[in-house]
Amino acid sequence: MxxxxxxxxxxxxxxxxxxxxxxxxxxxxxxxxxxxxxxxxxxxxxxxxxxxxxxxxxxxxxxxxxxxxxxxxxxxxxxxxxxxxxxxxxxxxxxxxxxxxxxxxxxxxxxxxxxxxxxxxxxxxxGNPDTIGSRTVLFFIMLVISIAALTAAVGLSRRLWAQYGPWNATIIAGAAFIAVITVAMYVLPTINEVPEKFSxxxxxxxxxxxxxxxxxxxxxxxxxxxxxxxxxxxxxxxxxxxxxxxxx
Structure with a gap:
């Protein structure tokens, strides 16, 4: 199958x-x-x-x-x-x-x-050609954090179902996911390499x-x-x- x-x-x-x-x-x-x-x-x-x-x-x-x-x-x-x-x-x-x-x-x-x-x-x-490597690394770090946070949120939701019910468990897990992503976005450096006159x-x-x-x-x-x-x-x-x- x-x-x-x-x-x-x-x-x-x-x-x-x-x-x-x-x-x-x-x-x-x-x-x-x-x-x-x-x-x-x-x-x-x-x-x-x-x-x-x-x-x-x-x-x-x-x-x-x-x-x-x-x-x-x-x-x-x-x-x-x-x-x-x-x-x-x-x-x-x-x-x-x-x-x-x-x-x-x-x-x-x-x-x-x-x-x-x-x-x-x-x-x-x-984008600066000299920073392609570092920008790629940062993107993949954000990607890994996002996938790991979502996986952990799904596991958290399943553990909380019996105690809080599916709806509340999903809300709690979603809030935890958003919190982790917010912290990650704050900690990881911001990249802005847009030319000054670019539209x-x-x-x-x-x-x-x-x-x-x-x-x-x-x-x-x-x-x-x-x-x-x-x-x-x-x-x-x-x-x-x-x-x-x-x-x-």
Whole structure:
């Protein structure tokens, strides 16, 4: 059953990747083009020679973007199916669709939203090349803290269910998660390397588009995989029932 869910998760990931690619192509790539134009204008004003283009811009925005998004989305879909197979029926009594939706929402919050609030995505021409390493390390530290805090919050909620009930236990665990994330965001250093004359509107549109790509990806995975998993479990139940000997 796990192998079947893994295959379905990867197929759902492909579908989610195609939708995310369409969103990125329509809303994200125009912002990248504007950022590249700003970078070229800045370099020209400073008298710097243009850097050689290793990969053409049409290839980056077309086949390259599609390949990257599909590989990422397929991997995420497969991993999501494995997490679903492990958690389904263990953490709560929710059905396949609800479990899938809750898992996708939790993954989006912990993997995308929380790290992005502290270290949001930047378009080309934003960021010092000399600090790429340190910025990457800080982002992954925030990512690990976010995932660990959410996992701990889920465990805390389960332990408090019997004493406070599901609703109150969830509120307490959610407050604990927010408290941990707030402390982490306060302790970790803030990075601001946006050029002085860079368009605030462009920066905002790029970051919204980046967040939107992930929203499309995780929403599709959560909803589509849940529907497929529900049907798969129903078919398996039907086959199990039909294989039982009739009572006489």
């Amino acid at each position: 796990v192998g079947s869910l893994l295959l379905r998760g990867m197929l759902v990931g492909i579908v989610a990747g195609l939708l995310a690619f369409g969103f990125a192509k329509i809303y994200g790539e125009p912002q990248v083009d504007r950022a590249i134009a700003f970078e070229e204008q800045t370099a020209q004003a400073a008298g710097e020679a243009p850097e050689p283009e290793l990969v053409s811009r049409p290839t980056q925005a077309g086949f390259g973007l599609l390949t990257g998004v599909l590989v990422y989305a397929t991997s995420i879909g497969g991993l999501f199916s494995l997490v679903f197979a492990y958690t389904y029926g263990r953490i709560s009594s929710l059905g396949p669709r609800a479990t899938s939706a809750v898992l996708a929402l939790a993954a989006f919050v912990s993997i995308v939203l929380v790290p992005d609030l502290k270290y949001p995505a930047n378009p080309p021409s934003v 605030a509107d462009l920066l905002w549109r790029f970051r919204v588009a980046s967040l939107g790509i992930h929203m499309v990806l995780w929403t599709t995975i959560g909803l589509v995989f849940g529907a497929i998993a529900e049907r798969s479990f129903a078919d398996q139940g039907s086959r199990s029932a039909s294989s039982r000997p009739a009572l006489r």
